[in-house]
Amino acid sequence: MHIIAIANQKGGCGKTTTAINLAAELGRQQQRVLLIDMDPQAHASLGLGIRERCLQGLYEVFNHELSLEQAILPQVIQGVDLVPATVTLAAVEPLLTDQPGRERQLLEHLESLKNRYDQILIDCPPSLGLLSINALRCADRVLAPLDAGLFSLDGLQQLRGIVGLLEEKYALRLPVEIVLTMFDDHTRLAQTLLGHIRQLWPGTLHDIRIRPTVRAREAVYFGKPLCQYAPRSTAAADYRRLAAALLAAAQQTAAGPSPTTPCSGLENDIEDINMSLSSEKALRQMVVLTFSDIECNRLQLAGDFNDWVPDHNVETRKLNGRWQKVFTAEPGVYEYRLLVDGKWQADPTNPHEIPNDLGGINSLLQVPAQL
Ligand SMILES: Nc1ncnc2c1ncn2[C@@H]1O[C@H](COP(=O)(O)OP(=O)(O)O)[C@@H](O)[C@H]1O
Ligand SMILES: [Mg+2]
Structure with a gap:
């Protein structure tokens, strides 16, 4: 089971589009995929044609009314099961705030699904509150979509701060890979941003970029992934290559050691971060x-x-x-x-x-x- 969190605090940078299309591509490549819609706006669910607001989803899982397994919608597209989100998911953060081990809740729910999936993708909300922290806590790697804007870069900086704290607290390695989406390198701003990224986080920029295409927006409207709606579009080809690269990376990770023993001393740091992040949402x-x-x-x-x-x-x-x-x-x-x-x-x-x-x-x- 390989878990990828797709996160960036900035909205509109391509997280959901990446989650949907990667899930679809991995499903087509014979992987057993679970896509978890962690965003109360439920865009991943909508983008996969789940038009009716689902009455039950992750909120009920965090609230212990449902098991994660019971919340799954099977085979929403080939090879992909979905845990849908509902608008009530926004109320989870206050609910989690008082629970011990609040950043480990999703990890614990996922235990029951071990071995049932090859790939689990988590579409994070555009904030770094407890929902995103829960996703990061169980992830093996983080994909951070980035469009050509300063806010995206700022979101990325904060994401890396949280990832750094989780890595120290739990003695794990959580690689963050930046995937450029909707990025037009011809502008001076784009070149400046690329320079900053290479300087700040060397080696984290993925070779594969997702090219901008109107097909991506249309596909969402029709509730289909690009591989079904516009298989010959540039972005469909980009997501196909990204899925293949991630599969290869996942196989490498599975072969290597993965430290899991928590280290002490940083408890307060992470508690403080959790508190300040969740108080806003609470x-x-x-x-x-x-x-x-x-x-x-x-x-x-x-x-x-x-x-x-x-x-x-x-x-x-x-x-x-x-x-x-x-x-x-x-x-x-x-x-x-x-x-x-x-x-x-x-x-x-x-x-x-x-x-x-x-x-x-x-x-x-x-x-x-x-x-
Ligand atoms: N490669 C792309 N080309 C053109 N539009 C895109 C592309 N990727 C995403 N979009 C569009 O950008 C908007 C924001 O994307 P979305 O995935 O919802 O971002 P986020 O989940 O980060 O808020 C959506 O309208 C989506 O259809
Ligand atoms: Mg989204």
């Missing part, structure tokens, strides 16, 4: 709104917490005829409305209301700091 609360007496075919929710885009970042559940809306929000007071079979209205089950600028009524929701 503010976000999971909100569950239940509507008992609304008869309709479609109930959507929009408010300040999702930029008034109906059901954006909201998970819908229907239990015994009752609608439930689940999302996360920072503590505060929010205005919202319902869209009931396409018609806007205030929430009839909530007496707290306020007039809005359009002459209608908005409902008020208070999210306390501690639920």
Whole structure:
């Protein structure tokens, strides 16, 4: 079992695209692959055509309601099983904060899957909180996609800091390989960034680059990996080569020794880092709104917490005829409305209301700091 975490704190640098396409290529190369979607935005799940918001996924695993095995969707594409994410995954970090060994939770869940997969790929969220730390803690190597932007480089610097601490604390070697994505070397900025990378982290830049192509964006839209959607595209060929290179590297790693004994003395460093990283996230609360007496075919929710885009970042559940809306929000007071079979209205089950600028009524929701 070879585990690759795909991480960079910066969003939009190609983590999910890399996770999906590497998984697909490794699956095609007869590897047994598990892709774990560790990002509450669930883009890896969406990009593989899992259009319905999955009702259960990693959140329930961390919450001990499901085993990791029970959360697996088998064979979403050839050779690839998926552990999907749901928006509730954002609430995992506060949940983990109080647990002993909080950065080892995923590692412990993965124990039960030993020998079932050749390759496990973890698509990390665009932050270095406890979700990413859990992914890094069990990884054999880290792939850090990098686009031509200063923020990507900054994200990489922070990633390497965390990796360094994990390596010291657990006496392991966790190689970080930088994969350039959407990188146009003709610009002066790109050349400057390349110079910085070679100087700061010699030998970490992967030879294989993922060339920019509009096909990559289209493939996501159609919920397919490039090898299915546009097998002759440049990026499909790049991911094919990257998969082959990783397979060769994994075989080498398997042949070599891998120290696992934790060393002491650095406990406090990592604890401090965990604390500071997770305190930011710990503010976000999971909100569950239940509507008992609304008869309709479609109930959507929009408010300040999702930029008034109906059901954006909201998970819908229907239990015994009752609608439930689940999302996360920072503590505060929010205005919202319902869209009931396409018609806007205030929430009839909530007496707290306020007039809005359009002459209608908005409902008020208070999210306390501690639920
Ligand atoms: N090689 C590529 N060429 C063109 N667009 C790409 C390429 N790789 C990724 N993209 C696009 O860039 C955007 C961000 O990629 P994504 O993988 O979602 O990044 P992240 O997971 O780091 O946030 C998406 O719209 C994706 O389709
Ligand atoms: Mg992503």
